[in-house]
Amino acid sequence: KAGVTQTPRYLIKTRGQQVTLSCSPISGHRSVSWYQQTPGQGLQFLFEYFSETQRNKGNFPGRFSGRQFSNSRSEMNVSTLELGDSALYLCASSLALTGAEAFFGQGTRLTVV
């Protein structure tokens, strides 16, 4: 059974550009969450999607957005990149919205120069 797949694994972008990251959850999982991991802040919740609807959102600026498609695949977009957006972006999928075990992908390492 395939795990959570995130693409691309590595990205280098320039300040001011925008970027789109992709996450394919485990087959049958309908809940997808996104997290940002940095050495200083640790793991911070970005947002969660279930059945194509955003159910929960963390405390990030509006430059961070996401969506979920009918096949449960999710994308997140960051516009007008800043140096501080350099981080490991992790996606997690769960079978259901409530109380299910979260499974994480390998992450996308974004470097903004």
Place this chain on the structure above:
Amino acid sequence: KQEVTQIPAALSVPEGENLVLNCSFTDSAIYNLQWFRQDPGKGLTSLLLIQSSQREQTSGRLNASLDKSSGRSTLYIAASQPGDSATYLCAVRLDAGGTSYGKLTFGQGTILTVHP
């Protein structure tokens, strides 16, 4: 606001030792608690999930306990091996009136080094 603290921040032990990692959280109204390990530059691997109604979960050499009322969880690793070296993270999911949603609040992690 839920805050999760993990102690110690780092731990170095010789191979074969039994060890305990600690996790505490400020809001006891949690839906569940999950322990993960993370290898450098990699994603998170789920180790154990404990629902709020449970007291402990076991998987192989790992045992996790949960005391919701005191806001504490421990991860016990028996007979540690060099391959156990990684960062261990605990995360709690808040109980929002019977539903949890997906948000996990993480601790800062414990960096474990097991030397031969």
